Amino acid sequence: MKILHITSDTKPGGIQNAFEAYLSVLSAMPQFENIYFTPNRVPFYERQYNARHLHMSWMQKTLLRRAAYLPIQKLHRHSFEIGLAHNGFICASIQKYCKHVIGICHNDKPAQFKDADHLICLTPNAVQQAKELGRDDNTIHMLPHYFEPQTKSSVTSNPSIQANPKVTIGAAGRFVEKKGFKTFIDAAAKIRREYPETEFLLAGDGSLSTQLRSYAEQSGNPVRFTGWVDIENFAPSIDIFCLPSLDEPFGYILAEMMHHGVAVIATRTNGPLWICEEDENALFFQPSDSNELAHCLRTLITDPQKRLRYQHNAIKAINDKRFSKQAFAEHLFSIISKITKNQSDNQS
Structure with a gap:
C-alpha cells in the first residue's frame, strides 16, 4: 500500500515532531511504501527510515496554499491509497492523487481540514468540534501523539532541601x-x-x-x-x-x-x-x-x-x-485498516 506524507511546514516544533512520528511508525511496517513530499529544509529521513523523498519547491509550496486546483507535477506519476496531510490547506490539492486523504489536525481547528476525507484529532475537544461542524462520526478518529524519550530519566530525593532555595x-x-x-x-x-x-x-x-x-x-x-x-x-x-x-x-x-x-x-x-x-x-x-x-x-x-x-x-x-510508540502504531494501523476496508466493502 502506497502512502503519501506531506507538509509544507519547515519550522521546528509540534508539526515536525508529528510528521517524523508518523513516518517512523509506518515505515517500520513492511506492507506500506512511504513517500514524503516536503521542502528541502525539512530533515531528510531517507537514511533513517524506509521512505523516499520528493522535493517540494518554494513555488510549489506557495501554490499548494493559493491554487489548490493546479496539478502537482511531482505527484503526476503516483497513485496513493492514503495521503497523510499535516496542513489543512493541502488536502484539496492531493485529492486527485490519493484515494483517502487523512488530515492530521494539530491545532484543534478541524474546520481547516474540510477537504480531508478523514480527520485525526489529538484531543476530545477537537473531536467534539469536528462533530459540531457536521463531519460524519465515522470519519473522525482520535489519536494523540506518542512520546518516545531518547534518554533515561532520573530524579533523586534531596533530604537537605530547604525552604525558598534558589529556584x-x-x-x-x-x-x-x-x-x-x-x-x-x-x-x-x-x-x-x-x-x-x-x-x-x-x-x-x-x-x-x-x-x-x-x-x-x-x-x-x-x-x-x-x-x-x-x-x-x-x-x-x-x-x-x-x-x-x-x-x-x-x-x-x-x-x-x-x-x-x-x-x-x-x-x-x-x-x-x-x-x-x-x-x-x-x-x-x-x-x-x-x-x-x-x-x-x-x-x-x-x-x-x-x-x-x-x-x-x-x-x-x-x-x-498510552504515550507509547507501540500504542500509537497499533491505533494508527487500525485507523488505516478500517478506512481501506470500508472502501473495499463499499465497492463490493
Whole structure:
C-alpha cells in the first residue's frame, strides 16, 4: 500500500515532531511504501527510515496554499491509497492523487481540514468540534501523539532541601503570539520582586523576538533569553517548567520536561489537560492569567517537598503506556485498516 506524507511546514516544533512520528511508525511496517513530499529544509529521513523523498519547491509550496486546483507535477506519476496531510490547506490539492486523504489536525481547528476525507484529532475537544461542524462520526478518529524519550530519566530525593532555595524556572518555544510568553514575563516580574534570587530562563526564538525582549526590558528584565537550546541540556538546568500557551493541542516539550523530572505548570488547554492530572503531576492556570501563574509558582517555590513530589509524579505519568510508540502504531494501523476496508466493502 502506497502512502503519501506531506507538509509544507519547515519550522521546528509540534508539526515536525508529528510528521517524523508518523513516518517512523509506518515505515517500520513492511506492507506500506512511504513517500514524503516536503521542502528541502525539512530533515531528510531517507537514511533513517524506509521512505523516499520528493522535493517540494518554494513555488510549489506557495501554490499548494493559493491554487489548490493546479496539478502537482511531482505527484503526476503516483497513485496513493492514503495521503497523510499535516496542513489543512493541502488536502484539496492531493485529492486527485490519493484515494483517502487523512488530515492530521494539530491545532484543534478541524474546520481547516474540510477537504480531508478523514480527520485525526489529538484531543476530545477537537473531536467534539469536528462533530459540531457536521463531519460524519465515522470519519473522525482520535489519536494523540506518542512520546518516545531518547534518554533515561532520573530524579533523586534531596533530604537537605530547604525552604525558598534558589529556584530556576524555564519556558521554551517559538516566539509567536499563541505561545503566551508575555504572560510568562509578567509572572516572572511579580515573582522576582518577592523572591529576587529566583532565576527565569526563556529559550527559543521567532518572529516576536524583538518585541518580547523589549517587553521584558520594560518589565525590569525579569527573564534571561537563551536562544534555542538542546532540551537535553536545558531540562536539567531548571526546577520548574512553564507552558503558557494560549492554545496547545499536545505539547511535546511538556512531555520532554516531565520525562526529565521537571515540575510543570501549564495552561488549561487541551494537550496539557490530557497529558497531566491537576494537583497530582502538574499545576494549571488560565491562559493569559499571569496572577494565577504567579500563584502556582509561589506554591512550588515555597514548598520544595511538594515540588519534588511533582517531579517524581511527572516521570511516572509520562511513562504511562498510552504515550507509547507501540500504542500509537497499533491505533494508527487500525485507523488505516478500517478506512481501506470500508472502501473495499463499499465497492463490493
